[in-house]
Amino acid sequence: MVTLNSFLVLGAILFCIGLFGALSKRNAVAILMSIEIMLNAVNITLVGYSSAFMGHTHGERLTGQIFAIFIITVAAAEAAVALAMIIAIYRRRSTIDIGEINLMRW
Amino acid sequence: MLNTPFTYMPTGADWLRILPELIVFGAALLVLLADLFIPNGRKGWLAMVCLLGVIAALIGVGYLLSNGDSQTAFYGMISDDTLALFSDLLILFAVGIGLLYSPGYIERHAVTRIGEYYGLMLLAALGMMLMASATNLMLIFVGLEALSLSLYILCAIELTRFRSQEAGMKYFILSSFASAILLYGMAMLYGSTGTTSLSGVQAFFAPGRHPFLATSGYGPLLLAAMGLLGVGFCFKVSAIPFQAWTPDVYVGAPTSVTAFMSVGTKVAAFVALSRVFLLALGAQSDKWEPVFWIVAILTMLGGNLMAVVQRDVKRLLAYSSIANAGYMLVAIATNTQHAFSGLLIFLATYTVMNVGAFGIVLALERNDGQGTTLDDFAGLAKRRPGVAAAMAIILFALAGVPPSAGFVGKYYVFQAAIVGNHIDLAVIGILTSVLGMYYYLRVIWAMYFTEPRNVSGGAGAIAATTGMAGEDEGEPEPADAASGASVAPVRAGTATLARPVTSRRSANSRTVVATQAPAESAAPPLTLGTTVALTLAVVLTVALGLIPGPIVMLAEQAARLLGQ
Helix, strand or coil: CCCHHHHHHHHHHHHHHHHHHHHHCCEHHHHHHHHHHHHHHHHHHHHHHHHHCCCCCHHHHHHHHHHHHHHHHHHHHHHHHHHHHHHHHHHHHCCCECCCCCCCCC | CCCCCCCCCCCHHHHHHCHHHHHHHHHHHHHHHHHHHCCHHHCHHHHHHHHHHHHHHHHHHHHHHHHCCCCEECCCCEECCHHHHHHHHHHHHHHHHHHHHHHHHHHHHCCCCHHHHHHHHHHHHHHHHHHHHECEHHHHHHHHHHHHHHHHHHHCCCCCCHHHHHHHHHHHHHHHHHHHHHHHHHHHHHHHHCCCEHHHHHHHCCCCCCHHHHHHCCHHHHHHHHHHHHHHHHHHCCCCCCCCHHHHHHHHCCHHHHHHHHHHHHHHHHHHHHHHHHHHCHHHHHHHHHHHHHHHHHHHHHHHHHHHCCCEHHHHHHHHHHHHHHHHHHHHHHCCHHHHHHHHHHHHHHHHHHHHHHHHHHHHCCCCCCCCEHHHHCCHHHHCHHHHHHHHHHHHHHHCCCCCHHHHHHHHHHHHHHHCCCHHHHHHHHHHHHHHHHHHHHHHHHHHHCCCCCCCCHHHHHHHHHHHHHHHCCCCCHHHHHHCCCHHHHHHHCCCCCCECCCHHHHHHHHHHHHHCHHHCCCCCCEHHHHHHHHHHHHHHHHHHHCCHHHHHHHHHHHHHHHC
C-alpha cells in the first residue's frame, strides 16, 4: 500500500542524496546531476501531497501536480544552460573541476 | 463536485493588470527578432529598442498606478497592487540604467552575442517583475528561475574573459542549489496548508479557521517549510551565512550586468520574501522573527567587517551590498507595516545609489577587467574630476551622510526598528554604518587626498601605452587598440548610442596623465549612454535625499498591503 508517508520518505531520501552530492562533488556535471535529483525529490513530494488532498476542491488538489510540471520544465532549461556553460569552460580550461575554477578569492 | 472540470477564462482585465510585464516581454521578443535582421555593424539599435521597451513599461506602470484596481489576475497568480508596481518601478529603473551602460561596455569588452545580451537583460527584468508581483508560490518560483537563468548566461557572456565564465558557473551552482532548497520549502508549505496561493496560506492561519493550530501549532512540517524557505531566500538576498557567491559573481560578471543584477535581484527577492513571510506567514511570526533577527545581525556585522579589508572597489561594493542586505533584514525582523515601508524606501534609495556606484566602476575599469583597486582610485580627482565628484556623492550617500538618499533609507529602517521594539537591531545597524563610513570614505580619501601611485603593471600598462599612442593619432576609442581585433566590428556596431564624449575636460585630464602617470589612464572616456546614466543616478541620489516625499508616500501606500 503506497501511502503519503512512502512519497514523503522517498522524497526526503532523494533530497538528502542530492544535497550531499551537491555539497561534496567537485565535478561540475556531477553537481548538476545532484541538483536535478534535489528538484525531482521536490516533484515527488509535491505529487505525493497532491494525491493525499482528496477532500479539497479540484483546483487545489491539482496544484501539486501542476507545480511539478513547472519544475520539470525549468529543470530542463537549467540543465541546458548549465551544460552550455560547462562546455564553454572546458574548452578554455580543459577541466570542469570546480576546485580549479577559482581565479577569484577574497 | 470533484468531477466538474476546472475552468478559468482570463479576461481582458487580467491582461491589463500585467501590462508592464507584457511590454517588457514583447520588447525582449522584438529584440531577439530584430537581432536577426540588423547587420553586425548596427547592433547598437538593439539597445535603443530595449530602452524604448523599458520606457513604455514605465509608462504602463504609471498608468496602473493611477488607474489600476490592485486586484489579482489569472486565478490569483499575480497582482497589480502598489507593492508590485513599486518594485516594477525600481526594477525597470535598474534595467534602464544597466542598458544605458551596456553599449559602451560591450564595445570595449568583445561581447559578441549582442542580440542575446539585450534580450536576456529584458528577460531577467521580466523574471524580477514576475517574482515581485507574484501572489502564488508557483509564480514566485517561475519568476525566480526566469531571472536566474537569464543572469547565469549574462554573467558568463564574455567568452574571452575567464572570470566572467567562472562567475556564471559559481552563480549557477549556488543559485540553483538555493532554488532547490526553496522549492522543497514550498512543497512543505503546500503540504501543510493545501494551497500554494499566498492569500490561501494567509487564510489558512487566520484565527479561528483551524482551532487545533492555536493549541498545537502545526508542528515540524510547518517549521521545516519555514526553515527551508528562509534558507532559500537568504541565499537569494545574499544574507550571511549564505553570502559566499556574492562577491565572486558581482566581480566576475560584466559590470553593466552587475549594476543591474545587484539591485534588481535584491528588490525581487526582498519583495517576494516579504510577501511570503510578512504577509502569508504573518500569523506565525513568533517562529521566524528570531531567525531573521540573528541573520540580520550577522549580515550587518559580517558584510561591513569583510568590506573593510577589501582593496578592490568593485569587490568592496559587493560586500557593501551584503551589508545593505543586512539593513533590509532589520526591517524584515522588525515585522511591522511601518518597517515594511522603511524596507521599500531603503530598496529605492539603494537602487539609485548602487547602479551609480557600479557605473563609476564601469567607467574606470580597463578592458581586462582590472583597474578598480584603491590604488587606481588614487588621485582620481585630478585626472577625472567629474567622475570623482560623482563617485564622492554616491559614496557619501552609501555611507548614509545626510542629506542624501542613503540617509533617508537608513533613517526610515532604523526609526521603524526603534518604534517596533527592536532597539538592539537599530543600535547594531547604526554602529555598523559607522564602520561602513570608514571604507566608503577611504575611497573618497584616495580620490581626493592621495597622489597616484604607479602600481598597475602587465596588461594594464601595455593597454595604457597603446592607448596613448592611439590617442595621438586621433583614434576616438584609444584603449580598444589593446584588446585585439575582435572588438573592432562590435565597436563600429554600437557607434550610434555609444559615441564617445570627447569633452574638453577628459581630453585635458588625459594630457596631464600622459605626462604624470601613463599607466593609469587606460580607462577610456565615458560614452554618451554611461554619462546619461551616471548623471541620472547622481541626480536621483541627491534628489531622493532632499525631497524623499513622493517615494515615501508611494512606499507607505505599498506597505498598506500588510495592514489589510
